[in-house]
Amino acid sequence: MRRPRPPLSARRAAGWLAGLGALLLLAVAAGAALGASGLAWRDLAAGDGTARLVLLEVRLPRVLLAALLGGGLAVAGAALQGLFRNPLADPYVLGIAGGASLGGVLAVVLAGAAGARLVPAAAFAGALGALVLVERLATSRGRLDLYALLLTGAVLNAFSGALIFFLQSVASSEQLHAIVFYLIGRLPSPPPRTLLFTALATAVATAALVRRACDYNALALGEEGAAQLGVDLERLKRATFGWASLLTAVAVAAAGPIGFVGLLLPHLLRLAAGPDHRLLLPAALLGGGAFLVLADLAARTLLAPNELPVGVLTALLGGPFFLWLLRRRAREAPDG
Amino acid sequence: MPHGGRRARSGFALAGALLLAACRAAPAPPAAPSPRVVVMAPAAAETFAALGLSGLVVGVGDFVTYPPELAARPRVGGYDAPNPERLLALGATHFVTSASEAAAASRARLAALGVEVIALDGASWEGALAGMAALGARFGREEAAAALVGGIETRIARLRERTGTLPRRRVLCAVGRDPLYAAGPGSHFDALLTAAGGENLFADGHGTYLLASLEAVLARGPEVIVDSADNRPGAPYGALSGLWGQWPLLPAVAAGRVWQVSPDRYAVPGPRLAEMAEAFARFVHPERFGPPTAADFGPPGGE
Numbered sequence: 087m088r089r090p091r092p093p094l095s096a097r098r099a100a101g102w103l104a105g106l107g108a109l110l111l112l113a114v115a116a117g118a119a120l121g122a123s124g125l126a127w128r129d130l131a132a133g134d135g136t137a138r139l140v141l142l143e144v145r146l147p148r149v150l151l152a153a154l155l156g157g158g159l160a161v162a163g164a165a166l167q168g169l170f171r172n173p174l175a176d177p178y179v180l181g182i183a184g185g186a187s188l189g190g191v192l193a194v195v196l197a198g199a200a201g202a203r204l205v206p207a208a209a210f211a212g213a214l215g216a217l218v219l220v221e222r223l224a225t226s227r228g229r230l231d232l233y234a235l236l237l238t239g240a241v242l243n244a245f246s247g248a249l250i251f252f253l254q255s256v257a258s259s260e261q262l263h264a265i266v267f268y269l270i271g272r273l274p275s276p277p278p279r280t281l282l283f284t285a286l287a288t289a290v291a292t293a294a295l296v297r298r299a300c301d302y303n304a305l306a307l308g309e310e311g312a313a314q315l316g317v318d319l320e321r322l323k324r325a326t327f328g329w330a331s332l333l334t335a336v337a338v339a340a341a342g343p344i345g346f347v348g349l350l351l352p353h354l355l356r357l358a359a360g361p362d363h364r365l366l367l368p369a370a371l372l373g374g375g376a377f378l379v380l381a382d383l384a385a386r387t388l389l390a391p392n393e394l395p396v397g398v399l400t401a402l403l404g405g406p407f408f409l410w411l412l413r414r415r416a417r418e419a420p421d422g
Numbered sequence: 423m424p425h426g427g428r429r430a431r432s433g434f435a436l437a438g439a440l441l442l443a444a445c446r447a448a449p450a451p452p453a454a455p456s457p458r459v460v461v462m463a464p465a466a467a468e469t470f471a472a473l474g475l476s477g478l479v480v481g482v483g484d485f486v487t488y489p490p491e492l493a494a495r496p497r498v499g500g501y502d503a504p505n506p507e508r509l510l511a512l513g514a515t516h517f518v519t520s521a522s523e524a525a526a527a528s529r530a531r532l533a534a535l536g537v538e539v540i541a542l543d544g545a546s547w548e549g550a551l552a553g554m555a556a557l558g559a560r561f562g563r564e565e566a567a568a569a570l571v572g573g574i575e576t577r578i579a580r581l582r583e584r585t586g587t588l589p590r591r592r593v594l595c596a597v598g599r600d601p602l603y604a605a606g607p608g609s610h611f612d613a614l615l616t617a618a619g620g621e622n623l624f625a626d627g628h629g630t631y632l633l634a635s636l637e638a639v640l641a642r643g644p645e646v647i648v649d650s651a652d653n654r655p656g657a658p659y660g661a662l663s664g665l666w667g668q669w670p671l672l673p674a675v676a677a678g679r680v681w682q683v684s685p686d687r688y689a690v691p692g693p694r695l696a697e698m699a700e701a702f703a704r705f706v707h708p709e710r711f712g713p714p715t716a717a718d719f720g721p722p723g724g725e
Contacts, residue, residue: 123641135671136641144637259485260653260685263598267633272601275636391638392628393601 094362102359106372110153113379117149120383122390148275151284152382152396153375155273155337156347158288160374162330163348164355164366165295168302169326170232173356176349177334180235180327181242185216186338187269188246194264195253205268206280206339213335216242221327230323271344271397273382280340287336291329292371298322299363306361344397346404347374353411457561460509462501462519465544465692467492469554472570472693473563480512483519487686488722501525506535518557520544545630547613550691551575570693577696578617581703584710585619591706593620594644594674597631597685599651599665604634610691611648618702619710620646640669646706647674650685659684659719681705681714686721694722 119127121140129137162177169175177183189212193204220242224234254265276284301322304312313319337344351374352366359365378396381403385394459475461467462483470479471489481496483504496512499505502524509517509532517532519525521541533539540560543549551571558567593615595605605611606627615622623644624634647666658664663680666672674680688698701718703711 122635122638125637125641136643139669139671140637140640144640258653260598260651263603264600267601386635386637389628391624391626391635391642392632393635395633 094360094365099365102365102369103372106369106376110372110376110379113376113383114149114153117152117379117383118146120387121145122386122393144275147278147281148273148382149379150281151276151340152273152378154281154284154288155341155344156351156378156381157371157375158284158291158333159337159344159348160351160355160370160377161288161292161295161367162333163374164352164363164370165298165302165326166330166348167352167356168305168363168366169323170236171305171308173353174349175236177330177337178243178343178345178348179239180331180334181216181220181239181246182213182331182334183338183343184239184243184246185219186210186213186335187343188212188249189215190268190339190342191250191253191265194261194268195257209339210335213331213338216246217328217331217335221324229320230327232323235323235327267395268342270395271342271400272393272395273341273344273385276340284336284340287332288371291333292367294325294329296364296367298325299367302363302367303361342397344378344400346400346408347378350400350404350408351377353408357411455515457516458513459516459518459561460498460504460512460514461486461492462498462504462517462525463542463544464488464686464690465550466518466542466553466557468690468692468694469557469567469570472554473558473561473566475557475561475563478516478561480514481509488690490723502528504528504532506531509537510535516540518542521549544691545610546608547610547691547695550610550695554693574693574696578699581696581699582617585617585703585707588619588707588710590619590621591645592623592642592673593646593648593706594623594639596647596649596651597689599649602634602636602639603651604632604639606630606632610695611688614688614695614699614702615648615706617699618706620702620706640672643671643673645673645677645679647672647680648683648688648702648705649680650683650688652682653685657684658682660716661714679705679708681719683719684721687719 118141123140125137125140127141130141159177163175166175166177166179167173186209190205190209192212193208197204220235220238221230223238224231226234250269254262257265301312301317304315304317305322307315309319352370355366355369355373359369378400381399382396385396385399388394457478458480459470459478460481461470461479464486467479467482467486468488470476471492476491479492479495481498482492484497484500487493496508498508498512501520501522514537516538518540519529521543522545525541529539529541540556542553542556544553551574554571555567558564595611595615597603597605597611604624604627605622606624606629607622609630612622612625623639623642624632627634649664649666659682661678661680662682663675664682666675666680669675701714704714704718708714
């Protein structure tokens with residue numbers, strides 16, 4: 087029998103956040119220090135032009151992007167799990183990832199030479215299109231129905247998947263190559279403006295979701311209980327759907343549908359730090375960022391000079407861990 | 423009766439003559455039907471043409487684009503998903519495809535349908551030469567195949583001699599751009615650029631083709647880049663820095679040794695291997711072998 091967890095104290099929360107913040111800093115430092123080339127920051131100090139190019143334009147932007155996208159996906163997953171009161175919810179259940187992936191693949195197939203450069207913008211547009219469609223279809227009499235939201239998201243993901251398969255079957259070998267690696271999920275080295283946009287979107291969406299942390303806590307009592315505590319459920323649903331979708335859209339547009347971060351990290355942190363969303367959401371931002379930075383570090387260095395798509399690493403780490411977690415929960419659940 | 427006896431005798435004689443004629447003209451065992459071959463692998467298609475066997479080919483895979491007389495044959499799909507219905511409708515007796523894992527399911531399916539499956543290793547240099555010899559042996563052109571393989575080996579050996587004393591230049595063979603995919607050890611590109619006096623930038627990579635680290639490319643500084651990633655119709659080929667121009671620090675960009683080439687010309691390890699190696703020598707050491715010609719860049723047959 088598990089011992090009941092003590093209520094969240096400011097000191098405990100600060101301890102967790104300081105620890106995870108330090109982990110993220112260490113991960114970023116390791117990510118920036120290590121790479122396939124063996125170039126180090128002291129080479130930059132020595133005025134090496136190649137070191138400047140590799141460290142400042144290739145390695146560091148990618149590490150920072152990993153931190154932002156990992157954090158954003160984990161926050162989106164934690165918020166959606168809170169809203170649906172379902173631990174299997176993740177940022178990709180809403181159909182947004184399907185729309186984004188379809189947009190990215192359409193850009194590769196239809197836009198010719200400019201296709202690769204248009205992928206992020208097209209994926210973002212696809213995500214916004216999916217968001218509007220899902221919201222319209224899941225709204226009935228002015229209310230956003232959570233079951234309809236899940237079902238619509240699942241159907242949209244399946245429909246997008248079918249269209250993507252169709253596009254793959256008519257794509258050229260070079261387009262097929264780009265599509266396959268985009269769909270696996272891989273981190274690019276973004277230009278400064280992409281990094282800035284990602285940072286702003288992540289900060290605004292995370293702040294908006296953290297503001298509603300007490301509402302997610304209240305929702306643990308059920309919709310009726312939360313309403314009795316004064317939670318405006320309709321606003322909460324729409325805000326969560328909108329901001330989580332934005333975080334997902336930004337991530338999929340930049341790096342393709344990287345799996346498991348939004349599912350695994352919230353679970354892991356809920357298990358370790360407790361279910362209080364006032365801690366869980368900022369912890370997810372820091373923990374998710376650290377996880378993706380470390381996964382990408384492994385993807386860049388394990389088989390260097392080869393790279394592995396980071397989506398493969400997150401799935402390889404995440405899949406078995408998730409199954410272990412489920413098994414452990416099943417063992418700890420009270421009989422009957 | 424005498425008339426009747428004569429008639430009877432002549433009747434027997436006629437019957438005997440017919441029987442004798444029938445015995446003399448006893449049908450020889452039916453000649454084996456001519457093979458009807460479907461070729462999926464572009465290198466095998468070129469080999470059929472080089473051995474004078476184009477007439478046997480009744481269908482081709484989607485990736486066969488050369489020679490024109492074979493590229494115009496009915497299409498039956500990709501390596502991993504040939505259309506068995508179309509294949510059987512063409513009356514295919516032989517199916518020549520790749521030995522790759524991607525084609526394994528289609529090989530098994532067609533073998534079960536009674537089609538003779540010939541799987542060739544097209545990923546490596548040795549595999550490509552062995553494939554040419556195997557096709558010659560299977561379809562009665564052993565001597566022509568031996569001459570073809572021998573000719574390639576002789577030209578390559580001569581090239582190796584000429585490049586043996588030249589400085590080895592670091593060469594990146596990019597076969598995909600986004601993400602960056604490069605030729606690794608064991609690929610036919612690796613053999614081509616080595617024969618041409620180069621050193622593969624990813625000779626230490628894992629796999630014949632690999633998802634390459636951009637960071638490693640920038641740090642290792644290739645002196646020559648052969649970029650065969652762009653197969654769009656009308657793609658620009660030639661001495662163009664293309665996307666590599668954004669990194670002027672790269673020695674290949676600084677020296678003007680970035681070559682955009684058609685994948686159709688270099689991705690097919692078939693009868694043109696010696697020509698490819700000689701073109702690579704012009705890419706790697708233009709000061710020794712002369713600058714590449716227009717024919718070195720575009721798709722085959724476009725000269």
